[in-house]
Amino acid sequence: MKIAIVEDDINMRKSLEIAMGDYEKYEVHTFKNARDALKKLDDTFELIISDINMPGMDGIEFVKALGGKFEVIIITGNATLTRAIESIQLGVKDFLLKPFEIETLIAAIERTASVAKKIPKPTASTPTLSNTSFLGTSPALEKLLSRTAKAATTDASMMLLGESGVGKEVFARHIHESSARASKPFIAINMAAIPDNLIESELFGFEKGAFTDAMEAKTGQFELAEGGTLFLDEIAEMPYSLQAKLLRVLQEREIRRLGSSKNTKIDVRIITATNADLNTKIAEGKFREDLYYRLNTIPLHIPPLRERREEILSIAEAALERYCTQYAFESKSFTPNAKNALEHYNWPGNIRELISVVERSAILSDGNLIDTEDLFLEARGLGRI
Known part of the structure; x- marks a missing residue:
């Protein structure tokens, strides 16, 4: 190797x-x-x-x-x-x-x-857990879903707050599917995953000849989301120079492609998410205060998994069933000791970490029972609650 x-x-x-x-x-x-x-x-x-x-x-x-x-x-x-x-x-x-x-x-x-x-190479038909809806319930989740239901029926901008891995995109998709825009596109963009010099063209699109490599026109994500919802994840990572343009889009409800001389009206709901402290970013001059208030009309704080422990086993068991099907394994289950370990681990990476641990244990466990040692939680050095 x-x-x-x-x-x-x-x-x-x-x-x-x-x-x-x-x-x-x-x-x-x-x-x-x-x-x-x-x-x-x-x-x-x-x-x-x-x-x-x-x-x-x-x-x-x-x-x-x-x-x-x-x-x-x-x-x-x-x-x-x-x-x-x-x-x-x-x-x-x-x-x-x-x-x-x-x-x-x-x-x-x-x-x-x-x-x-x-792990087989992913194909267009390979199922994933990225679009999974809520796989468990807890008092904290039920309270949040109640608030979400009230806000989903409006077109107000919403900001989802919480640690990395708590399921912000799942919540954003749930909001979209609970709204009058459900039949229209839901498009998710991760600001942290796009190079700074490409974000503007990705969001707004460009005309042929707008720059050296623009061999043909490209439709931006705002236009692709027309009538639906555009989810901007990791909004704190948006370059400061582009924040003014996003603010104008929110105010005027129109965009202009790079290289174009005309504006295009849009009808898109904006949902954003971040795990950063935007108040600190504002104080440091890295995030516009006026944009923050535009995006944060309805803030929703998603609790970490350690505050929603009632959901852990439901999520883990649903994920295990899905991975056994995906990889054509025989049905597997967790031992009581493994369940206890899952419930008492701190899960600093939240639901994303839990699903990752389940996938790995499904692959590496030898029999049909997944025990504590198959989870490899102690190797992470993060301990129990």
Whole structure:
């Protein structure tokens, strides 16, 4: 297995290189930063091990740049735990907290390799859990759904707040499907996943010849969502220079394609989401206060999974059933000990982390029963409640 280690700390980098040199089946290449790695990575690499807190391009930006082409294991210190949780959102299925024993890393490598071998390449018909509706219930969820029902029937702008992985896109889709716009498009855009220089053309579209590579006209997401709902996730990541244009769209209800001399009227409901503290962003001059008030007409705070524990087993069991079907496994179930572990884990990555853990346990467990050790929760070093 050809592995790339991306670590700016020379001592850590050399230690990993030496320790893994004892394992003949691994061909290890090390890089001192993400930019150097991106220049050398090719299809011969099977796994990337990356730190998060690195100068220049950090680990999260690095994972985004990889675009899902490689399996990734994140390693991090306690000071960057929050960013490790962000990695779950980008598809990273394993991360380790420093310091760790080399045996712990090797076990994570083997788990990741086993998962990669067993997961079929996605096709247009491959079912996923990304569009799953609510798989469980809790007092916190019922209270939130009650508030959501009142707001969904209006066209007011809504902002969904909460930690990464709590299911903000699921809520946004639920709002859309509960509104009079349900028969029209629902389009979701992640601001953090689009390079800054492409966001404007992605949202507003462009005319042929608007810039060098504009060989033909492109319809923007606002026009594609006509009559429906446009969900702007990670709105705090929108470049400041574009925020004024978004504010104008909200005020005038019209957009202008790049390279066009005319405006186009639009009828689109805007739902935004963020896990950032926008008040701090405003104070730092990174987010427009007037735009914030336009987007935050109806704020909805989605509680983290640790405050909705009644939902954990329902979500886990539904996800397990779905993955067994998706991968053509025989039916599997959790042991009482595994259920207890699921219910008492902190889930810092929320529902997204839970679904990721279930998928991995479904793939790596040998029999039809998934026990505590198949969950690999202790390896994450985050403990129980």
